[in-house]
Amino acid sequence: MSGPKGDWNRVRADLxxxxxxxxxxxxDDWLPEAVGGPRLRALLGRDWNRFLDLTHHExxxxxxxxxxxxxFAAAAALRVRPQVVELGYTPTGxxxxxxxxxxxxxxxxxxxxxxxxxxTGATIGVDAERSDRALYGPGLGxxxxxxxxxxxxxxxxxxERDPALxxxxxxxxxxxxxxxxxxxxRFTGFGFDTDDTLTGVxxxxxxxxxxxxxxxxxYYLEGPFTVSVAVGDAGFGVTDxxxxxxxxDAGIVDALTxxxxxxxxxxxxxxxWW
Numbered sequence: 506m507s508g509p510k511g512d513w514n515r516v517r518a519d520l521x522x523x524x525x526x527x528x529x530x531x532x533d534d535w536l537p538e539a540v541g542g543p544r545l546r547a548l549l550g551r552d553w554n555r556f557l558d559l560t561h562h563e564x565x566x567x568x569x570x571x572x573x574x575x576x577f578a579a580a581a582a583l584r585v586r587p588q589v590v591e592l593g594y595t596p597t598g599x600x601x602x603x604x605x606x607x608x609x610x611x612x613x614x615x616x617x618x619x620x621x622x623x624x625t626g627a628t629i630g631v632d633a634e635r636s637d638r639a640l641y642g643p644g645l646g647x648x649x650x651x652x653x654x655x656x657x658x659x660x661x662x663x664x665e666r667d668p669a670l671x672x673x674x675x676x677x678x679x680x681x682x683x684x685x686x687x688x689x690x691r692f693t694g695f696g697f698d699t700d701d702t703l704t705g706v707x708x709x710x711x712x713x714x715x716x717x718x719x720x721x722x723x724y725y726l727e728g729p730f731t732v733s734v735a736v737g738d739a740g741f742g743v744t745d746x747x748x749x750x751x752x753x754d755a756g757i758v759d760a761l762t763x764x765x766x767x768x769x770x771x772x773x774x775x776x777x778w779w
Contacts, residue, residue, distance in 0.1 A: 506530045506574070513581035516623065520582055520608075525624045525736055527631065528578050529726060532617040535570035547588045548573050551603075571614045571621075575600070578621045582608050599685045609739075611682050618730050628737045630683030632675040636729040640674060641666040649674065651696035653711035658699055668731075669699045672723050675733035680706060680721070683735040697721070 506513075506528050519526035537545045546553050552572050559565040572592065579602055580587040591603040600610055611622040611631045622631035646655045654673060658666050676697045681690040695714055696707045701723065705715035718738040725731055 506534075506578075508534045509573075509577055509587075513577070516578060516581045520623060520625055524626055525622070525629060525734075526578070526582070527724075527732075527734060528574070528621040528623070529633075529732070530574055530619045532567060532570055532614075532619060535574050535619060536566055537569050537573075545569060545573075548576060550588070550591050552592060567614055567619075571612055571619050574619050575610060575612050575621050578623060579608060579610060582623055582625075595685055597685055599682060611679075613678075613682075615730070618726070618728060620732060622734055624736055627739050628683045628685075630679040630681065630735045631732065632678035632682065633726075633730050633732045634671050634675050636668060636671055636725060636731045638671055639667055640670040645670075646693065649677075649692050651693055651707070651709035651711075653707065653709060654696045654699065661699065671731050672701075672733065673697055673699065675731050676721060676723065676735070679733045679735040680719075683737055 507530070516526045516528060549556055549569065549572060552568075556565060556569055556572075559568055573587070575592070576587040576590040579590045583590065583602075583605065592600050593603040594600055600612055602608060602610060607625060609624045609627065609629050611629045613620040613632045615633050615635065618633050620631050620633045622629045640649070641658065645658070646652060649670075650658065650673065658669060661669055673696070674692075677692045677695070680695070681692075684690070694709065696709065696711070698704050698707065703721065705713055705717075705719050705721070708714045720736045721733065723731065723733045
């Protein structure tokens with residue numbers, strides 16, 4: 506998605522057809538032009554104070570850009586203005602949409618890549634890393650891999666070990682985000698196959714750990730980046746209509762929009778939409 510004026514109907518179409526949508530973007534396309542401006546403050550909402558607490562310029566920019574992309578994506582699904590979308594965070598840091606649980610969200614970013622996952626009737630986790638990142642080395646069995654994964658990695662040609670390990674890393678990050686544990690879930694306690702086979706989570710000895718309720722995919726983007734997605738069936742069925750006004754009282758939505766003010770809540774007249 507190259508900016509806020511992109512085709513958000515594609516997001517709605519993916520949600521309608523697949524109950525999931527994956528959106529990626531470049532940081533430069535979502536950088537705030539006027540940091541601290543009223544539009545950015547309206548868009549960040551409850552995240553505004555977190556944004557102000559960040560002192561490093563690049564970290565602040567990536568934080569702002571990733572949250573705004575996430576809010577525009579969620580707004581497309583909910584069919585509301587992005588300024589009325591508010592994010593909450595679990596104790597482990599997992600983001601969620603305040604006041605609306607019909608759409609689950611996940612967020613990842615690395616270097617100039619921003620990544621957002623949306624799902625209806627399911628939990629979702631996404632993660633991205635550079636495909637050429639060097640991860641293979643001593644200590645894999647202590648910090649990152651199960652005994653079975655170490656065995657499989659060592660059986661690969663040397664040139665294939667790092668790419669396979671990056672894929673494993675992103676799958677583990679995506680799964681741990683989807684279940685809401687993040688880095689609290691030890692990566693040596695669960696694993697995946699080292700090839701591109703579409704499979705579920707494996708126990709440390711390689712036996713199946715999940716069933717058909719979970720789906721996993723890995724994609725390779727130009728850049729180069731490796732992106733993995735984990736989607737788990739929540740067991741409540743798919744939400745066919747994700748519009749906020751089917752779940753929330755219309756008066757509440759209107760009140761939130763009015764409280765932000767017409768100038769801040771309305772779309773920008775030009776490209777400086779911050």
